[in-house]
Amino acid sequence: MKVLDLLVVASMPIIKLLLITAIGSLLAIDRVDVLRDTSRKYLNKLVYFVYNPAFVGSSLAQTVTYESLRTLWFMPVNVLITNLLGSALGWVLVKVTRAPRHLKGLIIGSSSAGNLGNLPIIIIPALCKEKSGPFGAPDVCYSYGMAYASLSMALGAIICWSYAFNIVRLSALEFLEKEVPASSRTEVSDELNASTSESYVEPLLRRASYSLRDLGNEVPSSSSIKNWIIKFLDKISLKELLAPSTLAVIFGFIIGMIPALRNLLIGNEAVLHIIEDSIYLVGDAAVPAMTLILGASLVGGIKGSRIQHSVVMGIIAVRYIFLPLLGILIVRGAVHFGIIQFNPLFMFVLLLQYAVPPAMNISTMTEMFGTVESESSVIMLWTYALSPIALTLWCTLFLWLVSS
Incomplete structure (x- = not known):
């Protein structure tokens, strides 16, 4: 394909994403007042507890099997x-x-944490539907593309709500310790922990801390390591390891890889296919809802904050320059050394994971904690405002690389 043709193919899904984001921004302005702070938080909860788990679980159950998973082993490594x-x-x-x-x-x-969820889900099927697309028959491309995109979303959800969540949470706790007066610190801290920890987690952390203290009494030389681990266990939230999306990933894998359950639930001939159809119908709301939330969140970034311009420019450089360049080296190197086989669609998905903007869930996390919300909005505003240009150019280059 010519470069101009690749540019047109790559730009179509980005334009679709941009249009839905613009609608979300329109709904959040003062004159419309549909997706302002309160309503956006309620919609966030629906996405977190209902839409996203339904979408991830149903997509994985439909498209991922034991045979396909064996061929996709490099994707978790790549993420x-x-x-x-x-x-x-x-x-x-x-x-x-x-x-x-x-x-x-x-x-x-x-x-x-990159947007490994709704962006691949939007971009890949749109590319498959293009008549001049480089990935062969549209129906075959769509089937495999949805499997790749669903696994990408699942892995992104696990990483984001375990690793990135606790990074943001520890910063929020540090902000609490530095900025909130001591008289009200306990109340705010309890509220923060109540939003992110279940009652069954706290006794577990306390027991782990007590065990480490006992161990430290017996081995004095490891006291510094012991104190660090105790501090880490006291602050980290383990609840998000069992977040709704993570549980949906587990159930989706189980149903998809166990033939008996798959035959019972998946497909028009399945006895209980009505259950899978209903869950899939609910999950269809995940992508538009998340994209509308993104557009609404960007409105807050227009008002600005005290965040340094160098920080915003640095994050843009990391996400749109350094990571994609490193991604090309890693993916091309994996093919060159025979770690993975040459598969244009699979390679494109792997490359795309390096070029996406920050995960929208980062903004959701700052809203949950009530800290650095304006700074997060500014980062999301500029990274997503530039994403149509960056993604179009990188997708064009990626399509050229995998089709050459």
């Missing part, structure tokens, strides 16, 4: 690499810009 590289680049950005300590979690989280 892990993107987060590790993003974290390292984010840490360097914090040091270079000398950002305030309470912004450290937001910067590292925005640099490491």
